């Protein structure tokens with residue numbers, strides 16, 4: 001790699017944190033001594049804390065938090081979607097659970113292509129045809145079966161209470177609901193009256209009685225309470241009424257899968273993350289392998305040199321994503337080769353320190369033989385078990401289809417497949433053969449629930465929503481802590497940017513780059529475009545004295561809670 005760099009002293013992004021010029025105080029998030037939950041909603045974090053206080057472990061808490069999020073955060077919390085869980089237990093063992101949605105059996109590669117060959121983009125994003133077979137309830141039941149300590153009903157009950165007794169809306173939730181009124185009417189054959197009001201406002205109470213009863217069936221029947229009986233029949237009736245594909249057989253056949261986490265070293269750290277069908281762990285390894293060769297510690301966070309090399313690494317890694325990644329149960333993925341340190345070294349060898357590489361000139365690497373509404377939660381329990389979960393409906397409020405009679409939203413995860421080679425999905429990502437639609441296949445994801453060890457001990461638990469920006473947000477947050485010495489909260493709050501090969505633009509939050517660095521990045525040939533906000537990171541860092549520091553993203557209602 002050709003590299004010219006000036007040494008620039010690291011600065012802390014949050015000036016308010018500096019109490020003395022010599023030794024700035026870190027601005028930390030909530031610090032607790034024993035256990036912590038960080039999630040997208042204060043009520044869900046409270047539920048998780050109460051489960052931990054009752055003697056539940058981190059897996060128990062993550063199950064209860066996910067059910068609670070399905071009620072209090074309907075934009076992304078779900079039982080009608082899917083997700084991934086990465087866990088590291090106090091004895092150092094690790095596991096990963098894939099409960100990603102699957103394409104229904106009647107799905108086909110050309111299902112979103114019109115008669116004239118044009119992609120029918122809306123159909124993969126909104127409405128019944130966009131829905132994959134949900135995986136969340138199967139996943140949570142399997143996680144409980146393998147690792148749970150408290151009873152299943154104790155974990156589901158808090159969500160039932162929230163659904164039936166009602167949830168007080170935050171301003172963000174109220175505005176989210178106001179914004180989807182037209183879509184709810186457009187994409188539902190039975191109007192979900194409980195969600196309909198032009199006037200939702202902060203402090204209103206949202207009652208979800210049907211959802212509460214669905215959760216009662218799940219409480220009493222486990223996975224059968226969703227994939228069988230009334231809930232399953234309601235899903236199938238909903239599909240029939242709106243032209244969707246999911247059948248009773250699809251629901252019966254759905255299984256979650258335990259997978260081996262992607263694991264790799266970054267300097268003194270070991271990173272444990274999600275393998276395919278997420279692209280998250282593989283790309284995170286590629287990006288950190290590239291960063292291991294930068295003098296990142298000496299560069300200003302988001303400064304000119306750091307941003308240029310990070311953008312170029314992201315450009316190359318996302319080109320590989322489009323070519324190589326998909327469902328490992330359908331295609332062979334060269335994971336070991338992609339995450340090898342020398343692979344990214346070769347990919348970065350042609351980076352010009354003075355000039356952006358046009359994405360059109362970057363293809364996939366040569367392998368030696370062989371949207372943004374998702375939500376993340378991070379949990380550490382008093383025994384030191386850690387769980388990172390990212391779960392999603394895909395776009396905000398998923399397909400907008402509410403299952404009549406059962407009261408929950410279904411995902412629009414089919415859009416994460418490559419609808420047609422070269423046609424971008426809602427995240428602007430394009431894909432090819434590896435991620436084409438096939439019956440029973442899982443669509444490629446970017447979700448990156450991640451756990452970091454330092455010196456073989458638990459160090460950080462993190463993850464975020466944000467579609468394809470998830471991986472770069474996790475990557476930049478890790479660099480913020482390990483290279484720039486930020487506290488967890490500072491690293492989470494810090495401004496972000498994102499490049500994903502195609503489209504050939506660098507999206508950045510307002511203030512991510514200084515005015516002079518933006519000018520220089522433009523001069524190098526990077527195309528910059530403003531994005532209001534990137535990600536909602538929820539993370540936990542283990543401090544040297546063993547206490548836990550939460551980083552809850554101020555971009556949302558995200559809250560750290562613990563004791």
Ligand code: GLY
Nearest residue numbers: 394445446447467
């Ligand atoms: N639906 C977003 C993702 O899985 O990456």
